[in-house]
Amino acid sequence: ETGVTQSPTHLIKTRGQQVTLRCSSQSGHNTVSWYQQALGQGPQFIFQYYREEENGRGNFPPRFSGLQFPNYSSELNVNALELDDSALYLCASSLAGSRGPYEQYFGPGTRLTVT
């Protein structure tokens, strides 16, 4: 069973640029959630995708957007990067359906640095 993978591992961008982060969900999972973890903080929920549709969003501006593909992998896109976007971005996959409670499995994260 393949776990959750994320790419790239590290990324350095300049303020104002755009970035795309990728996540492959664990085999058999159909839901992907994205979290932002700033230095010294707990992860903050960005949004979740279920069957290619956004299914819940946290308190993040519209310049944070995402996609989920038919194979349940996912992308997180951030436009007009700001310095405060520097963080570890975590992807978590789970299996949603009639049976709860849908334990989330996390990937290793992508460390984004905005200069």
Added chain:
Amino acid sequence: AQSVTQLDSQVPVFEEAPVELRCNYSSSVSVYLFWYVQYPNQGLQLLLKYLSGSTLVKGINGFEAEFNKSQTSFHLRKPSVHISDTAEYFCAVRATGFQKLVFGTGTRLLVSP
């Protein structure tokens, strides 16, 4: 809405000593409770979870936690820690029926010889 408070930002302890990491939560609806561990430069690994039933939950690596509904707490304990337990520990809650996890700010456990 849910919130989580981890009362200690850092807990230093000697190897083989017991440890307790405190977590309190707030929610107007029923929740599931989780503890995750994060080693340096890694993602989150689930230590244990409370879904329902017995309030004492046992997890991996010898950790356990007790759910106390009246005190809205879910403290994590280990009777004897190892150097390898040095990591950041996060308490999290999730409202039943939803998948969004709400995390605390974390407690850094520092185990020294």
